[in-house]
Amino acid sequence: MLPQEVIRRKRDGEILEPDEIAGFIAGIGDGSIGEAQIAAFAMTVRLNGMTPAETVAMTLAMRDSGTVLSWPGADRPVADKHSTGGVGDNVSLMLAPIAAACGLTVPMISGRGLGHTGGTLDKLQSIPGYEIAPDAETLRRTVETAGAAIIGQTAALAPADGRLYAVRDITATVDSVPLITASILSKKLAAGLGSLVLDVKLGNGAFMTGQDEAEALARSLVDVGNGAGLPTRARLTDMSEPLADSVGNAREVEHALAFLRGEKAGTRIETVVLALAADMLLASGRATSWQAGHERARSVLASGEALDRLGRMIHALGGPADFVEHPDRYLAPAPERLPVVAARSGYIAGYRTRDIGLLLIEMGGGRLRAEDGIDHRVGLTHLRPVGTRVEAGDLLATLHAASPLGAEQAAAVLAGHIHIAEEAPATRPVLVSEIT
Structure with a gap:
């Protein structure tokens, strides 16, 4: 050759x-x-x-360019989910323990922030001691005891993808659908999965802003996944506003804990998490119907089983044994907190979602270069969904910043990224379509 x-x-x-x-x-x-x-x-x-x-x-x-994991003796289906990324998308932090509590084995290979989107690994590294690159024995022990392990790609898994991606990143070839497809699926296949569910984002906070291009990517992923012998299905979800009500690494970990305690019922992100959990259970054969999978996911959330699984996973990967009980002991607060309030009455009509992700980077919560460190403390909380009626002076968000000047500057920028209109906007469904 x-x-x-x-x-x-x-x-x-x-x-x-x-x-x-x-x-x-x-x-x-x-x-x-x-x-x-x-x-x-x-x-x-x-x-x-x-x-x-x-x-x-x-x-x-x-x-096949590196190690392919196997799970001999596993008596639970091995499954995973992958998201193309978005602002406030901390779905993995809740979904992995829910799926584990429902009887799945979830070796989830995740990544750091990319562009304006947050990274699951960066969020988990807000937790003191959490090991994102465990040795093989620790990984297996974690999966056995907790049912799930959210870790990073090691040098042994699909190394050809690592070299190819590094070149793509500097040659304007990141947005090639075949290259995106092979990059995502090669790592998932190397993890030894039995089934895969994909969450392809679309909207002004996603890499694929239009539905046609998002569907083209989702169809490629599903067709190639199935063609490679991995049962794969995809769901398109809306990223035209932040998915969670918090943005930023430690702040999204706090949100995940609140979610698993049952404090985010009725939100857009609950709709996405439970739908993906049902998809995983159906794709893996653990549920006989999507509705049965959805009910099972809701039951382990309500019972506290999913929160327990997250605590076990964190401890098995080096984090504090009492993290889920006392997160305030371990998640550092930002030095400055500043409320951002509505300048006038009306309805929240839209967000410049991508720009909010970029604002987090400017505040220190993301990277400008690969070698940069990040400030896990900074971020936003108390964001409100599109369609919410607000009066002048009502809270739109709380800024968590590293300095008073940084908080004031970020507040002025954030206010420009939230559009308030006199009329209530048309609402967009968060679950857009499915591709199987």
Whole structure:
């Protein structure tokens, strides 16, 4: 296999054979193919696309470039969920323990913040001692005792994806649907899953802002996942406003605990979490119908079983044994808290959701460069859903900032990202569509 011939054929719009793709991806994984050829390959795929069969072959080759986990002796279906990311999207923190309490094994490989979207790993690192890269024995012990482990991608899992993504990030090829599909699914396949549920976001706070492009990505993920032997289904959900009422790492952990204590009933995020839990139970065969899965998820939430699972997972991965009972002992507060109030009466008609995610980064809660540290304390709380009636002076949000000046500056910016209108807006359903 000559790398330049693979690049030429794809450049000229030809369909690559599975062994050509496998050889090229193996070369990425073992370092025998350099960054210039990786960049050229990524650009040809970005411009010319791939057939579903080519994308399946690339996904499987990326999976096989490193370790593939297995779960021998597991008496519970192995399942996971992946989200394309959004602002205030801390669904994984609640969904993984709910699914575990419902009888699933959930080895969830998560990521850090990307662009304006928050990262599950950054949120969990708000918790003192939490290990996002445990050794194999700790991972297995955590899964056995808690039923779920939310961790990061290790160097051993799909290493070809790591090299390819690093090049994509600097060559304007991140938004290629075949490359996105293979990147997501190769890591999930390497985790040894039996089924996968996808949460593809759309709206002004998502990477895919329009429904057509979000559906195209979801269809690619579902078709390639199933083509690779992994039962996969997807749900499109709305990200035109922050999903949780809190944004920011430690603040979203606090929100997750409140959710699992039953304090977020009736919210948009509860709708999403319970729907995805039902999807996971149905896809894995743990529920005979979506309705039965939904009822089971609601019951473990109400009973406290899901909160118990989260506490077990945190402790097994190095966090405090009493974290869920006493989170205030461990989650550092921000030095400054400042209320942001409505300048006039009306209805909350919309959010500039992406800009709110970028505001968090400017406050120190995200990264400008990969090597940057982040301030887990900063963020927003008490955000209110679109359609809420407010009077002048009513609270719109509470800012948690590192300094008085930072709080005042952020408050002025945030006020411009919340639109208040005289008339009540049309509401958008948070569950948009399904692709199976």
